[in-house]
Amino acid sequence: xxxxxxxxxxxxxxxxxxxxxxxxxxxxxxxxxxxxxxxxxxxxxxxxxxxxxxxxxxxxxxxxxxxxxxxxxxxxxxxxxxxxxxxxxxxxxxxxxxxxxxxxxxxxxxxxxxxxxxxxxxxxxxxxxxxxxxxxxxxxxxxxxxxxxxxxxxxxxxxxxxxxxxxxxxxxx
Amino acid sequence: xxxxxxxxxxxxxxxxxxxxxxxxxxxxxxxxxxxxxxxxxxxxxxxxxxxxxxxxxxxxxxxxxxxxxxxxxxxxxxxxxxxx
Numbered sequence: 001x002x003x004x005x006x007x008x009x010x011x012x013x014x015x016x017x018x019x020x021x022x023x024x025x026x027x028x029x030x031x032x033x034x035x036x037x038x039x040x041x042x043x044x045x046x047x048x049x050x051x052x053x054x055x056x057x058x059x060x061x062x063x064x065x066x067x068x069x070x071x072x073x074x075x076x077x078x079x080x081x082x083x084x085x086x087x088x089x090x091x092x093x094x095x096x097x098x099x100x101x102x103x104x105x106x107x108x109x110x111x112x113x114x115x116x117x118x119x120x121x122x123x124x125x126x127x128x129x130x131x132x133x134x135x136x137x138x139x140x141x142x143x144x145x146x147x148x149x150x151x152x153x154x155x156x157x158x159x160x161x162x163x164x165x166x167x168x169x170x171x172x173x
Numbered sequence: 174x175x176x177x178x179x180x181x182x183x184x185x186x187x188x189x190x191x192x193x194x195x196x197x198x199x200x201x202x203x204x205x206x207x208x209x210x211x212x213x214x215x216x217x218x219x220x221x222x223x224x225x226x227x228x229x230x231x232x233x234x235x236x237x238x239x240x241x242x243x244x245x246x247x248x249x250x251x252x253x254x255x256x257x
Binding site for chain 2: 048049050051078079080081082083122123151156157158159160161
């Protein structure tokens with residue numbers, strides 16, 4: 001048994017339309033502070049002070065060697081030295097010929113991970129891992145995955161944006 | 174009149190945007206609950222001191238200005254004191 005990975009970059013995320021219940025994460029282009037040439041990268045900013053969840057979506061085909069499992073590894077940082085961020089993610093899996101069309105298929109229950117910001121220095125990288133409920137996925141299914149943060153959740157105590165620089169779907173093959 | 178919970182939440186958002194976001198942001202060293210508790214205390218302090226604030230104003234401003242005008246001047250003074 002080994003671990004397979006699928007990269008989910010901020011640039012590949014699909015952001016929802018902003019309607020009620022479908023609020024999107026912010027996007028930003030970040031610039032490094034090193035000497036030129038400075039790194040530039042896209043990031044997803046999930047609000048910490050608001051009152052509604054913000055979302056970002058990815059889709060991919062589950063690899064042919066998928067055997068089991070499913071977790072979402074999130075690399076993020078926040079301009080804070082105190083507080084926790086509660087990440088949540090939901091998955092829907094659709095096989096060819098399923099009764100539910102891709103448009104109809106609802107997501108399985110949310111998995112979550114609550115992780116503290118780096119208390120030593122603001123903006124240091126933090127890693128969180130969410131164990132996903134995989135909606136009975138099998139190899140070659142079409143997978144939709146949504147990552148979100150609900151700033152009104154009592155477990156989410158960090159007051160500022162949590163900035164995602166990358167995420168990885170991990171599975172067992 | 175004391176702020177409602179949604180109004181406090183809005184104040185939290187504005188505070189975070191103002192202080193912890195952008196190029197000159199300082200790191201957040203307080204949780205959401207700690208900031209909201211401070212906002213609640215400030216709100217209560219305003220309630221408790223409204224009368225003495227009004228009493229401290231000279232005429233004709235005290236009798237002639239509306240509550241919102243007095244609040245606008247109060248906010249302008251706070252702004253100048255802490256932002257230069």
